[in-house]
Amino acid sequence: MSAVVALRRTRQPAPQPARLALLGTGGVGSAFVARYARLRANGTALPEVAWICNARTQVAGTDDLSAALTQARAAPRRHGGFPPWAEGESPRPGDIVVDATASETVADWHPEWLARGIHVVTANKLGTGGDLGRAQAIADAARQAGSRYGDSATVGAGLPLLRSLRALGEGGDRIHSIEGVLSGSLAWLFGQFDGSRPFSALLREAQASGYTEPDPRIDLSGEDVRRKLLILSRAAGFAVSGHEVVVESLMPAGPAAADAADVDVGWETLDALLAARHAAAVAAGRRLCFVGRFDADAGSQVGLRALPAGHPLCAGRGTDNRVVIHSDRYRDRPLVIQGPGAGTEVTAAALLDDVLSIAHR
Numbered sequence: 340m341s342a343v344v345a346l347r348r349t350r351q352p353a354p355q356p357a358r359l360a361l362l363g364t365g366g367v368g369s370a371f372v373a374r375y376a377r378l379r380a381n382g383t384a385l386p387e388v389a390w391i392c393n394a395r396t397q398v399a400g401t402d403d404l405s406a407a408l409t410q411a412r413a414a415p416r417r418h419g420g421f422p423p424w425a426e427g428e429s430p431r432p433g434d435i436v437v438d439a440t441a442s443e444t445v446a447d448w449h450p451e452w453l454a455r456g457i458h459v460v461t462a463n464k465l466g467t468g469g470d471l472g473r474a475q476a477i478a479d480a481a482r483q484a485g486s487r488y489g490d491s492a493t494v495g496a497g498l499p500l501l502r503s504l505r506a507l508g509e510g511g512d513r514i515h516s517i518e519g520v521l522s523g524s525l526a527w528l529f530g531q532f533d534g535s536r537p538f539s540a541l542l543r544e545a546q547a548s549g550y551t552e553p554d555p556r557i558d559l560s561g562e563d564v565r566r567k568l569l570i571l572s573r574a575a576g577f578a579v580s581g582h583e584v585v586v587e588s589l590m591p592a593g594p595a596a597a598d599a600a601d602v603d604v605g606w607e608t609l610d611a612l613l614a615a616r617h618a619a620a621v622a623a624g625r626r627l628c629f630v631g632r633f634d635a636d637a638g639s640q641v642g643l644r645a646l647p648a649g650h651p652l653c654a655g656r657g658t659d660n661r662v663v664i665h666s667d668r669y670r671d672r673p674l675v676i677q678g679p680g681a682g683t684e685v686t687a688a689a690l691l692d693d694v695l696s697i698a699h700r
């Protein structure tokens with residue numbers, strides 16, 4: 340006769356629903372809130388936004404997210420001290436932090452959150468495109484804690500670049516090279532620049548359209564492309580350090596040395612410089628393209644190139660990124676991925692795609 344032993348069950352607390360914390364209420368953060376509200380209104384199940392934060396304040400999420408966003412954006416400047424979100428209630432395991440800042444401080448928190456079981460979704464490239472140690476700490480923390488790192492907004496504003504590289508690696512392919520136009524703002528600028536309007540005027544337009552970094556020097560110095568190339572090559576399995584990427588900067592000395600607040604002051608110094616490069620390229624039947632290249636054997640470079648007008652890298656339009664990947668299976672004919680690679684709306688959409696993929700897993 341068998342005995343059925345009733346085991347007394349220890350009562351498990353009901354799992355708490357995941358919440359969202361949005362850090363950053365600039366162009367991308369605001370577009371995130373607008374898209375979030377649209378998706379919710381259409382019936383998409385999304386975690387509640389518990390906090391909206393920026394460098395100045397933290398506002399509790401309410402049903403009226405647009406009002407919470409307005410309140411956060413209107414908060415007065417603050418000087419020194421911990422960021423407001425670091426002083427309040429912490430997210431708990433299972434929550435999702437969305438990083439729509441360009442902040443080193445916030446990027447430094449990525450490994451810490453992941454280690455605590457908090458998922459991170461980011462447009463901020465500094466987490467995996469900056470210091471190699473931090474990028475490795477992010478990967479280790481996510482693996483050990485089982486938390487997720489949504490990074491599709493960091494390169495190509497959500498184009499299927501990182502996921503394609505990872506799929507190739509998982510399928511046993513070694514990546515040979517990754518080359519392309521990786522800056523949406525510079526693609527747009529060099530596509531528009533025909534000598535009829537000063538480069539500085541176009542730059543201000545790109546800035547107003549939300550294509551550039553908060554500090555456009557990050558684009559013009561090639562730093563943004565260096566970060567993206569590092570993110571891509573690291574995702575392809577190569578432990579590349581920033582100093583291994585040879586970068587040609589477009590920055591003239593004046594704006595390079597200016598305070599961030601005065602950064603608009605010297606853009607006119609770019610005009611003559613780039614007009615001369617443009618005229619020389621046109622005279623040779625070429626087009627200016629700002630290109631990043633990672634080669635598994637020959638290293639990495641970033642810089643402005645004058646390419647034959649029919650060159651495959653010149654085929655994009657507007658803010659298009661165009662990336663050419665060679666791997667074991669794509670040895671002779673590469674995989675080519677092209678599409679809009681900058682802009683607050685596509686970037687916010689990429690962030691929400693990552694949130695949805697984590698929330699609905």
Ligand SMILES: NC(=O)C1=CN([C@@H]2O[C@H](COP(=O)(O)OP(=O)(O)OC[C@H]3O[C@@H](n4cnc5c(N)ncnc54)[C@H](O)[C@@H]3O)[C@@H](O)[C@H]2O)C=CC1
Pocket residue numbers: 362363364365366367368392393394395422439440441442444445462463464492493494496523549550551552553680681682683686
């Ligand atoms: N604009 C685009 O096309 C794309 C942008 N990105 C990335 O998105 C991020 C945001 O870009 P934007 O919205 O244009 O910048 P933005 O300058 O308009 O906004 C940045 C926000 O971050 C906040 N912030 C700064 N330090 C903070 C801190 N310590 N704690 C909390 N909040 C802090 C600021 O208060 C501000 O609200 C950047 O990392 C950028 O590289 C990524 C892909 C495409």
Ligand SMILES: N[C@@H](CC=O)C(=O)O
Pocket residue numbers: 493494495496521522523524525550551552558563680681682
């Ligand atoms: N400033 C960046 C924005 C997206 O990453 C770019 O120009 O591509």
